[in-house]
Amino acid sequence: MTILEAGTRAPxxxxxxxxxxxxxxxxxxxxxxxxxxxxxxxxxxCGDQMALYNExxxxxxxxxxxxxxISVDGQWCHAAFAESRRLHFPLLADFEPKGAVAKAYxxxxxxxxxxxxxxxxxxxxxxxxxxxxxxxxxNPGADGILDALxxxxxxxxxxxx
Amino acid sequence: xxxxQGVLRPDVGAEDHQHGSPDAPxxxxxxxxxxxxxxYRAHPIVMALQRQLGSQLRFVFRNFxxxxxxxxxxxxxxxxxxxxxxxxxxxxxxxxxAIFEHQQDSPDALDDTHLVQYAAASGADPVRVKLDLExxxxxxxxxxxxxxxxxxxxxxxPTFFINGVRFDGNWxxxxxxxxxxxxxxxVVLTEA
Numbered sequence: 001m002t003i004l005e006a007g008t009r010a011p012x013x014x015x016x017x018x019x020x021x022x023x024x025x026x027x028x029x030x031x032x033x034x035x036x037x038x039x040x041x042x043x044x045x046c047g048d049q050m051a052l053y054n055e056x057x058x059x060x061x062x063x064x065x066x067x068x069x070i071s072v073d074g075q076w077c078h079a080a081f082a083e084s085r086r087l088h089f090p091l092l093a094d095f096e097p098k099g100a101v102a103k104a105y106x107x108x109x110x111x112x113x114x115x116x117x118x119x120x121x122x123x124x125x126x127x128x129x130x131x132x133x134x135x136x137x138x139n140p141g142a143d144g145i146l147d148a149l150x151x152x153x154x155x156x157x158x159x160x161x
Numbered sequence: 162x163x164x165x166q167g168v169l170r171p172d173v174g175a176e177d178h179q180h181g182s183p184d185a186p187x188x189x190x191x192x193x194x195x196x197x198x199x200x201y202r203a204h205p206i207v208m209a210l211q212r213q214l215g216s217q218l219r220f221v222f223r224n225f226x227x228x229x230x231x232x233x234x235x236x237x238x239x240x241x242x243x244x245x246x247x248x249x250x251x252x253x254x255x256x257x258x259a260i261f262e263h264q265q266d267s268p269d270a271l272d273d274t275h276l277v278q279y280a281a282a283s284g285a286d287p288v289r290v291k292l293d294l295e296x297x298x299x300x301x302x303x304x305x306x307x308x309x310x311x312x313x314x315x316x317x318x319p320t321f322f323i324n325g326v327r328f329d330g331n332w333x334x335x336x337x338x339x340x341x342x343x344x345x346x347x348v349v350l351t352e353a
Binding site: 048051053056059139151 | 167170229289309311312313314317320325329
């Protein structure tokens with residue numbers, strides 16, 4: 001699969017964010033969205049990818065950006081995971097049909113039925129401005145995300161001059 | 162993008178806690194959390210490398226407290242900073258070792274009472290450290306470390322940088338981790 005690249009319109013989705021609430025990309029229009037695909041809840045390390053993003057939400061908020069995690073885990077699994085890690089951002093369940101959104105973004109792993117560790121920064125108009133696929137064993141951190149948010153802001157400032 | 166990912170920003174500077182010579186061929190930077198059990202495991206590994214590599218290695222520690230899951234990590238980092246400011250770098254390293262050595266003693270091993278005790282044992286004025294914790298005197302310093310880690314691509318704790326480049330291998334594997342550091346130093350590591 002090939003990961004969708006910058007300049008592409010981000011495929012729409014509407015997935016369960018809690019056991020009874022759905023979240024669509026369209027609802028987030030007007031502000032940047034960080035879409036973080038990860039292989040699975042409950043990876044056995046303490047500073048895992050979602051815990052890290054949780055810790056730096058205030059940095060993302062400086063750009064008015066909404067962090068959204070997404071994996072093929074079901075909504076109940078996400079609920080337990082989010083509670084355990086005290087996550088303050090939504091986790092989407094790409095569960096039924098399994099991995100459909102990951103496939104649309106080009107980040108599904110057929111060999112093990114999960115998604116890649118892949119990051120997308122989407123602008124307020126729904127266009128991908130940055131994407132990155134990390135080796136699945138390497139948590140990509142947040143430096144690339146913040147760089148992308150910064151350059152997006154800088155470009156916008158130029159346009160409005 | 163203008164920056165590569167996983168590259169240390171900013172470079173090691175005067176503000177950093179450094180152990181070893183600035184002229185050493187290898188600088189190992191750890192972003193760590195004093196309450197993280199993985200950092201606890203990494204601590205003796207780093208010390209062993211320091212013994213083995215001697216003057217070839219400079220070790221730098223920056224704070225990366227993951228406070229949502231480690232409620233005492235922020236104060237532990239602030240206490241260590243207070244010790245550094247009040248009693249100097251030698252006391253800082255004593256405090257640094259003391260915190261890790263005691264981390265697993267009990268569930269309250271890193272509460273303020275214990276932190277102040279370790280600070281006193283490290284040679285700092287316990288009252289100053291206690292007041293600094295209460296006033297949050299070093300909160301901003303710790304936060305600055307944390308943000309530099311975020312911009313450097315820290316992806317959990319501990320995260321290591323060898324001469325400014327994130328080490329994505331397995332630090333629990335002595336051969337792999339020590340080998341990467343020794344390679345950067347241009348030496349072959351022998352068993353300690």
